[in-house]
Amino acid sequence: MDFLSLAKNRMSVRDYQRTPLSTELIEQLLEAGRMAPSAVNFQPWHYVVIRSEAVLGRLYACYPREWFKTAPCVIAICGDHNEGWHRTRDGKDHTDIDVAITVDHLTLMATEMGLGSCWVCNFDAEKCSEVLGLPAHIEPIVLLPVGFPANHNNHGSAEKKRKPLHSITHWERFD
Numbered sequence: 001m002d003f004l005s006l007a008k009n010r011m012s013v014r015d016y017q018r019t020p021l022s023t024e025l026i027e028q029l030l031e032a033g034r035m036a037p038s039a040v041n042f043q044p045w046h047y048v049v050i051r052s053e054a055v056l057g058r059l060y061a062c063y064p065r066e067w068f069k070t071a072p073c074v075i076a077i078c079g080d081h082n083e084g085w086h087r088t089r090d091g092k093d094h095t096d097i098d099v100a101i102t103v104d105h106l107t108l109m110a111t112e113m114g115l116g117s118c119w120v121c122n123f124d125a126e127k128c129s130e131v132l133g134l135p136a137h138i139e140p141i142v143l144l145p146v147g148f149p150a151n152h153n154n155h156g157s158a159e160k161k162r163k164p165l166h167s168i169t170h171w172e173r174f175d
């Protein structure tokens with residue numbers, strides 16, 4: 001797929017086939033995340049892969065939505081705030097930005113592999129840290145359910161709802 005088609009085809013999938021994902025397949029997906037750029041190349045991310053019924057079951061309490069339970073795998077993408085670059089001038093922490101880039105690589109790679117995924121940030125991060133046994137400096141930033149999309153074609157509208165280019169593009173000045 002050319003890049004623009006890939007970007008247009010990626011969509012939030014909120015219903016999955018229960019087919020388990022092999023370790024090999026998940027590692028292929030994560031390899032795309034690993035290639036993401038990051039500030040000063042610090043790569044302040046960790047992927048916690050959750051496939052067991054036991055841990056998935058506990059994770060559902062962090063994001064209690066029925067559709068979320070259909071995914072055979074959830075990847076918790078975590079940021080290490082001790083490893084992320086903090087801008088010298090004002091201390092701005094770039095960990096969230098770096099994590100967002102690696103997640104974007106994952107979602108696009110998933111699309112390329114015929115997998116579905118959906119960014120989830122509206123979850124209980126405190127509970128999630130507890131379930132995954134994360135140390136204090138490791139923040140769970142995104143939960144990414146991953147799986148083959150369920151066999152129906154209403155995963156999203158064919159036409160993406162996006163602001164028109166002219167309303168978000170500014171030439172030379174913010175007018």
Ligand SMILES: Cc1cc2nc3c(=O)[nH]c(=O)nc-3n(C[C@H](O)[C@H](O)[C@H](O)COP(=O)(O)O)c2cc1C
Nearest residue numbers: 010011012013014118119120121122123155156160
């Ligand atoms: C940072 C971020 C957080 C998001 N959090 C959630 C979430 O908690 N739950 C959810 O169902 N979708 C979530 N989404 C998915 C968005 O709703 C979705 O990307 C947007 O509506 C555009 O649709 P599309 O992904 O199908 O193109 C999130 C997306 C992003 C980028």
